[in-house]
Amino acid sequence: MLQSKRFEILKERPVNKDGFVTEWPEMGFVAMSSPNDPKPSIKVKDGKIIELDEKKREDFDMLDQFIADYTIDPSSAEEVMKLDSMDISRKLVDINVSRAEILEISKGMTPAKVLEVLNHMNVVEMMMALQKMRARKTPSNQCHVTNTRDNPILMAADAAEAGLYGFDEQETTVGVVRYAPFNALALLVGSQTARGGILTQDSLEEATELRLAMLGLTSYAETISIYGTEPVFIDGDDTPWSKSFLASAYASRGAKMRFTSGTGSEVQMAGAEGKSMLYLEIRCVMMAKGVGVQGLQNGSISCIGIPASVPSGIRAVLAENLATTLFDMEVASGNDQTFSHSEIRRSAKMLCQMLPGTDFIFSGFSAVPNNEDMFAGSNMDSSDLDDYLIIQRDMMVDGGLKPVNEEDVIEVRYQAAKSLQAIFEEFGFPAITDEEVDAATYANSSEDMPQRNVVEDLKAAERILQDGISGFDVALALAHRGYETTAERIFSLLKQRVAGDYLHTSAIINKDNVVVSAVNDENDYKGPGTGYRLSPERWDEIKNIRQAISPRDFD
Amino acid sequence: MPTETFSIEMNMTEIGPAAKGTNPKEVIVAIAPAFGKDMNKTIVGVDHISVLREILSGIEEQGAVPRVIRSMSTADLAFMGHGAAKLSGSGIAIGLQSRGTTVIHQRDLDPLSNFELFPQSPLITLETYRMIGRNAASYALGESPNPVPVVNDQMARPKYQAAAALLYLKECKSLVKNKKPMELKVEFSIKA
Numbered sequence: 232m233l234q235s236k237r238f239e240i241l242k243e244r245p246v247n248k249d250g251f252v253t254e255w256p257e258m259g260f261v262a263m264s265s266p267n268d269p270k271p272s273i274k275v276k277d278g279k280i281i282e283l284d285e286k287k288r289e290d291f292d293m294l295d296q297f298i299a300d301y302t303i304d305p306s307s308a309e310e311v312m313k314l315d316s317m318d319i320s321r322k323l324v325d326i327n328v329s330r331a332e333i334l335e336i337s338k339g340m341t342p343a344k345v346l347e348v349l350n351h352m353n354v355v356e357m358m359m360a361l362q363k364m365r366a367r368k369t370p371s372n373q374c375h376v377t378n379t380r381d382n383p384i385l386m387a388a389d390a391a392e393a394g395l396y397g398f399d400e401q402e403t404t405v406g407v408v409r410y411a412p413f414n415a416l417a418l419l420v421g422s423q424t425a426r427g428g429i430l431t432q433d434s435l436e437e438a439t440e441l442r443l444a445m446l447g448l449t450s451y452a453e454t455i456s457i458y459g460t461e462p463v464f465i466d467g468d469d470t471p472w473s474k475s476f477l478a479s480a481y482a483s484r485g486a487k488m489r490f491t492s493g494t495g496s497e498v499q500m501a502g503a504e505g506k507s508m509l510y511l512e513i514r515c516v517m518m519a520k521g522v523g524v525q526g527l528q529n530g531s532i533s534c535i536g537i538p539a540s541v542p543s544g545i546r547a548v549l550a551e552n553l554a555t556t557l558f559d560m561e562v563a564s565g566n567d568q569t570f571s572h573s574e575i576r577r578s579a580k581m582l583c584q585m586l587p588g589t590d591f592i593f594s595g596f597s598a599v600p601n602n603e604d605m606f607a608g609s610n611m612d613s614s615d616l617d618d619y620l621i622i623q624r625d626m627m628v629d630g631g632l633k634p635v636n637e638e639d640v641i642e643v644r645y646q647a648a649k650s651l652q653a654i655f656e657e658f659g660f661p662a663i664t665d666e667e668v669d670a671a672t673y674a675n676s677s678e679d680m681p682q683r684n685v686v687e688d689l690k691a692a693e694r695i696l697q698d699g700i701s702g703f704d705v706a707l708a709l710a711h712r713g714y715e716t717t718a719e720r721i722f723s724l725l726k727q728r729v730a731g732d733y734l735h736t737s738a739i740i741n742k743d744n745v746v747v748s749a750v751n752d753e754n755d756y757k758g759p760g761t762g763y764r765l766s767p768e769r770w771d772e773i774k775n776i777r778q779a780i781s782p783r784d785f786d
Numbered sequence: 787m788p789t790e791t792f793s794i795e796m797n798m799t800e801i802g803p804a805a806k807g808t809n810p811k812e813v814i815v816a817i818a819p820a821f822g823k824d825m826n827k828t829i830v831g832v833d834h835i836s837v838l839r840e841i842l843s844g845i846e847e848q849g850a851v852p853r854v855i856r857s858m859s860t861a862d863l864a865f866m867g868h869g870a871a872k873l874s875g876s877g878i879a880i881g882l883q884s885r886g887t888t889v890i891h892q893r894d895l896d897p898l899s900n901f902e903l904f905p906q907s908p909l910i911t912l913e914t915y916r917m918i919g920r921n922a923a924s925y926a927l928g929e930s931p932n933p934v935p936v937v938n939d940q941m942a943r944p945k946y947q948a949a950a951a952l953l954y955l956k957e958c959k960s961l962v963k964n965k966k967p968m969e970l971k972v973e974f975s976i977k978a
Contacts, residue, residue, distance in 0.1 A: 250946055250948040250949050252952050534947070536947025536948050537948050541948075568943065572941060572944055602940065604940070608940035
């Protein structure tokens with residue numbers, strides 16, 4: 232056959248490097264609706280749920296049992312379940328129905344009911360609902376700060392730069408596991424150099440992650456994974472009860488935490504039991520609610536290639552974010568993994584969360600180049616920052632970031648690297664040279680950094696855990712070396728741990744060390760003129776990009 | 787100019803449940819339930835015959851003795867590999883899924899640990915499969931080879947994650963519950 236020249240061009244387009252598959256409902260390879268999804272039903276006897284979504288109590292698996300006993304309110308469930316699903320979908324979009332009213336309804340819904348409600352909605356309606364239902368009125372953003380060599384000086388400088396851009400939460404992880412304490416330290420020092428109150432986490436194996444939080448080297452945790460079917464859950468040697476225990480451990484030490492789940496994980500592990508990806512994810516959301524954690528990171532996350540490959544898959548990912556907010560939880564809404572070669576497609580997906588606003592639009596945005604992103608790359612990276620800032624300005628929408636000056640970035644990177652140099656000296660860690668400080672100040676990636684002695688660094692990193700070097704020790708060392716502002720900020724973060732206010736739903740801490748959460752900044756959206764609106768100061772910040780020319784630029 | 791065309795054919799015969807090996811030079815290759823049977827190509831379209839042939843050749847040329855078994859009750863790479871390592875005379879085994887994902891395992895490790903893991907199946911070439919065979923043989927002979935270089939591509943997810951899941955699901959359709967691994971006799975022949 233002769234080849235069409237036009238098809239030849241299409242074939243070469245980035246989008247055609249992405250993977251697409253047809254639906255396979257029998258194995259759960261379907262986004263939002265499978266013939267095997269149960270129909271909504273409930274029966275309550277003596278205050279106990281004895282039937283859930285067509286299943287009798289004696290047939291419950293552990294997730295059914297957990298959700299029936301800890302999530303659904305048996306006193307309102309039978310009344311709520313009588314409501315027409317379409318009516319609930321309409322209430323979600325209706326600006327005259329308040330968020331509080333929806334939260335009352337969600338208390339009595341079963342997973343299959345939530346699924347039915349979401350299936351009635353198109354993406355614009357879901358975005359309208361998300362705008363109303365997210366818990367914190369002010370939207371925000373989270374970033375990844377990692378590098379392939381786990382270079383601590385670069386990491387501190389990158390964290391400081393990300394802080395200037397306005398990320399309220401920063402997440403790191405490791406290339407080499409034993410570097411973990413160094414990464415936590417570098418992120419803490421770098422972020423607090425930029426501004427006080429930025430929350431940081433180090434995504435690791437669960438016990439080490441908890442240990443670093445207990446030492447006060449991190450201030451929250453997120454990568455505590457849950458799954459939507461029993462076999463997949465057990466595969467990870469876990470149950471809803473073991474995850475609840477872990478959640479309590481964080482709470483007992485005054486550290487913020489949220490769970491992680493997402494569509495596609497059960498299919499990937501061949502444990503979907505023929506159910507749709509969204510149905511299984513709703514079970515995760517409701518399980519998280521039952522545990523009592525304040526929030527959830529979802530939006531497929533590391534399995535995004537799976538929902539993204541099927542029809543209505545990106546809509547399902549938006550639906551799962553919305554489901555989280557339906558249950559009055561913080562949502563850190565994904566956009567944190569590479570899912571497409573196409574710039575158009577990855578922007579289109581991102582707008583589903585950016586335009587309505589979520590508690591954390593990205594979880595996170597790679598503040599470093601994607602090839603340095605040890606979470607295997609994010610949907611957007613440091614080279615996309617200007618695009619993102621300009622989309623904020625184009626749409627007059629708050630995406631959580633602000634334009635920065637090159638001089639300010641250079642200065643704050645230098646200060647962060649210098650601070651870490653001082654800490655290393657104080658603790659007797661392998662010295663950070665002035666050459667390294669300079670390199671980190673101007674670097675783009677770890678290739679721009681001089682090599683360090685990895686063996687010596689790892690020994691020092693292990694000393695942090697062995698000697699129990701804490702956030703307080705870090706603050707003392709900084710104060711001792713004259714870095715009083717950063718020392719004070721780290722100390723303030725530790726005080727927050729004692730006060731515990733930032734354990735409230737959707738908490739972030741602003742530059743004045745004030746907790747902003749769903750308690751004191753509750754989303755009260757009820758249509759135009761209500762809810763989150765850009766303040767004149769914030770709008771000025773967003774407008775003021777360095778690329779814009781003005782009449783004054785011409786003589 | 788005339789060109790010679792030929793193809794290699796593979797004949798696999800089940801010869802009963804796989805027993806524990808006694809040869810200390812033995813390396814078991816545990817293939818997944820559908821490998822070379824209900825499925826015939828990896829995720830990037832390389833035929834299973836060539837993949838298995840390279841691995842077996844790698845083992846042999848390094849001086850070890852290959853044995854092939856088929857995992858029946860699990861298609862999980864870690865458990866296939868670890869289960870086979872426990873049957874292997876040397877304690878070393880290779881797990882191989884139909885999509886091409888491969889592991890080198892050892893019987894004293896935890897199932898989710900490994901000697902070498904090749905998680906990104908689309909990036910494994912035939913040459914790499916041969917090197918995997920050689921390295922497994924080296925471990926069996928008590929040597930400490932340099933690990934086979936692993937290729938990493940951050941854009942592999944958008945391109946292959948869904949297909950990889952699809953192939954794994956397809957593989958799982960060939961599972962037989964509670965059935966022990968089967969010993970296989972594998973013969974290659976050249977057809978002109």
